[in-house]
Amino acid sequence: MKPHSRTQTLAVMLVATGVLALQSCQSVPTERPAKKPPAAAAEKAERTGEYLRAAQEYERAAAQADDRQKQGLQLKAVETLVKAGQIAEARVKIQEIDTARLDPALRARKHIIEAQIASYAGAYDDALRLLNEAQRTRNLAPALLADIYRVRAAAELGLGDPIGAVKNLIVREQYIAGKDAIADNQLQLWEILNSLPRATLKRELQTSIDPVLAGWIALAIEVIENSGRPGLLAKSIRVWRQTYPSHPASDLLLVELSSSKPGLVGRIDRIALLLPLSSSYAIAAQALRDGVLAMDAANPDPDKPKIEIYDIGNDPSRAPEYYTQAVSDAAQLIIGPLGRQAVDAVVQQADLTVPTVLLSHTRENTEPLPGYVFQFGLPPEQEARQAAERAYLDGYRQAAVLYASTDWGQRMLGAFTNYWQQLGGILLASVPYNPAQNDQSKPIKHLLNITQSEARKRTLEARLGRKLKFEPRRREDVDFIFLIADAKRARLIKPQLNFYRAPNIPIYATSNVFTGKVDPTRDTDLDGIMFGDMPWMLVNDGKIQDLRQALERNRPYAHSQLDRLFALGMDSYSIIPHLNRISMEDAARFSGVTSGLSLGRDGRLQRQLLWARFSRGTPKLLDRFIQYTGQSRQIKSDSDKTRAPAPRS
Missing domain, CATH: 1.25.40.10 (Tetratricopeptide repeat domain)
Known part of the structure; x- marks a missing residue:
């Protein structure tokens, strides 16, 4: 497997280190052998x-x-x-x-x-x-x-x-x-x-x-x-x-x-990129394509792999045809297709004979895939689980969730709740809100038990037969709130949470609350919200900034929601020479512009996001130790050639 070469200015990725496999600490035998060891x-x-x-x-x-x-x-x-x-x-x-x-x-x-x-x-x-x-x-x-x-x-x-x-x-x-x-x-x-x-x-x-x-x-x-x-x-x-x-x-x-079995480490001369460029998702597909091509353009190696682009159109069910055609055209590695339906169709119908980086995750109940097939995407459920993980590591144990009453909101709630409870956290309340409405006082009051406080007031007034001076009280047992919302709704909801006496309750969210553009005027209402996002969106200095300025193809997407898909394309290309390494060892990691990437046992690339908090309408990094600056410590060589990944055992 071969890292892509880069000019010094366009050095991109950290070569992530191997993961320790230190021996387990041996327990001291006890007098009662039947007793389980403490660990x-x-x-x-x-x-x-x-x-x-x-x-x-x-x-x-x-x-x-x-x-x-x-x-x-x-x-x-x-x-x-x-x-x-x-x-x-x-x-x-x-x-x-x-x-x-x-x-x-x-x-x-x-x-x-x-x-x-x-x-x-x-x-x-x-x-x-x-x-x-x-x-x-x-x-x-x-x-x-x-x-x-x-x-x-x-x-x-x-x-x-x-x-x-x-x-x-x-x-x-x-x-x-x-x-x-x-x-x-x-x-x-x-x-x-x-x-x-x-x-x-x-x-x-x-x-x-x-x-x-x-x-x-x-x-x-x-x-x-x-x-x-x-x-x-x-x-x-x-x-x-x-x-x-x-x-x-x-x-x-x-x-x-x-042997000549699929996935054996070897040279790659041809990469196929399968994207729905003429579909209703054309803009997203173009952003991802341009991310791949930007990194290819940054690779000065004259013998680098040729990239062949296949437009799979608007019908996801035809994706297997294009996959098979790419293999027939001698593709030695395939990136794509993009989208859950197209990916599921390829997995179910195509003969997966070459190393493949699928640009979405398959359904949870999918049969195990060959070890040379990887799943890479930006699933929101992954971010919901990381929000749970972050809150737990921050020491919180009792959560409340305010979520959009949509299919997306339900999926996010399910992902967060399942993982939060696996960690041992307690879910005190989960309340839906209608994203079409601006006034969210009713669900917020319900979430904070203010509705119950007002009901108690009315009961007392009825018993006493007179009006009472009353200041409703919110519940005090909530450690934090997980807010499932986009930027537009979050700007409306956070001030209302403040109004209902919850300005000091920590609020966690996903990258959906950040449009990608730093906008202190509009985002002041988001102050205090913590969210996870990719380094490409949050780091504005160092090598990432140099890279952003150098990549001409990025300019139409910079500081927008599409910028994340552009970054996905960048890492889809850049991670190829590292797939063997992260396949070989538990928790080995590749540091890309989308995040630190490691491989789960299901073949899914797991992202470890960077965390920020809105302050004066601007995201401020919370994680300063890990320097996600896009700096590369690549192997120095006089020529590079991409390699195909080996099978996972």
């Missing part, structure tokens, strides 16, 4: 990918554990926060752990986690310093040494030294056991080498004195030179094995490289 619930949640819940359970177990277990469990809580993408929260939590009281092995483990957090922030030099500290510890267990070399490899990659990263992974193999672990390590190593151009590999082969490294580089050259010719490739790999008979490359990897 049993946390370990179960972690195994099923419920990382935020796992972090909470580890913290709960740590609070009840003795000193021998406490700090190990605290470190596990931080690790799972990192896996959940909650990097800022992880940084806060790890600083609370008393280093002085840690034994040497736990102190080293803490440094490893801190190094990973630093890498997420792009502070790769700091990460290497922390790893050096960890490695100075005597008699470290092989598992910790393996983690050190893994995170060191990721940091070297972030600093633009891919061969340095490969060297670290070669050393790492000495400290890991088990065929699966070794295979994963070799696949990561291979993915880095396979991302490099042939000229770079040949230069490195001439200077390499390590026979293991030289063997890996020679193998990469053989695969690149014989890509697309299965017979010659298989023969060249057999000759390579004869030349390097004792090389550690597994036979399983060699067989996989020799």
Whole structure:
């Protein structure tokens, strides 16, 4: 897989670091073997990918554990926060752990986690310093040494030294056991080498004195030179094995490289882009198309893949025909189609034989897709779940929801409620409002129990037979309100919430409350509302600003709702060379302009949004630790070529 090259001005993406797979903290045996270990619930949640819940359970177990277990469990809580993408929260939590009281092995483990957090922030030099500290510890267990070399490899990659990263992974193999672990390590190593151009590999082969490294580089050259010719490739790999008979490359990897099965890491010469350009969604499709083409134009590599655009028209049911045609036209990777109906049609009817980035999520009950098929979109339900997650991490437990009485509002309510309750939160009330009306006093009063307060007043007046001086009181048990509204409705609702004595209740919302254009005059009424959005919409300086100014195709969409679709197109193109990496390891992440992206077990790319609060009508970033500036720490090479993603296991 190969990163797209960029000019220095148009450097775009952070090379996200590998995710730690540190060993679980071992529980001290108790006198009653039948008793569950204190972290049993946390370990179960972690195994099923419920990382935020796992972090909470580890913290709960740590609070009840003795000193021998406490700090190990605290470190596990931080690790799972990192896996959940909650990097800022992880940084806060790890600083609370008393280093002085840690034994040497736990102190080293803490440094490893801190190094990973630093890498997420792009502070790769700091990460290497922390790893050096960890490695100075005597008699470290092989598992910790393996983690050190893994995170060191990721940091070297972030600093633009891919061969340095490969060297670290070669050393790492000495400290890991088990065929699966070794295979994963070799696949990561291979993915880095396979991302490099042939000229770079040949230069490195001439200077390499390590026979293991030289063997890996020679193998990469053989695969690149014989890509697309299965017979010659298989023969060249057999000759390579004869030349390097004792090389550690597994036979399983060699067989996989020799095969022609879909999704195998390889060179991409042709990308098909399937969009409804002549449909009622033409404007949205054009914005996404222009995002893809903008990133393609920013790639100066003369051998970059050719992009073929297919207009799938206004009938989603015909999308499978265009998909099949694209495959017949020798597309080696497909981006699209766009839209739930078209995606469902392709998934149900087309033969998915090439790596594909679907531009929407399939229905929840869809059968599992091949590991080389990825789902990437901007589903609002994903934002609703992140609002629940953010509120929970902010320490709130009792929620009230005010939602639009529309299909969209119902779906958002369902997504928020389900995830909020999974986290252990309590939903006190959920009240619909009519988005066609300006006066929302009735649903707001109902949400805040003011209606009940007024009813009590009327009852007392009837009993006493006289009017009473009365000031209605709202309920006091609401920790926060989740507001499901667009910008127009939110501008009307927030002042009414203030009027009904709720100016200090925290309000969370989704990106729908922000039009994309900073408008202090109109958005002053939104002051106090917190919402999640993509870095492309919220970061107005640094590399993202440089990139925005440099991309001519962005200008018609800048600071509008369509800008988000333009960004989706940008990341759809830019993430291609990183799909292997995020497929190989739990919670590995790609930092794009739409957000930090990680891959769920269902093949869906999960976005980790940036959070902001309206102040004086302007969104102000709340997350300052993670610098979403679009800065790239890409592999430095003299030529780039895109690679297809490998299958997920």
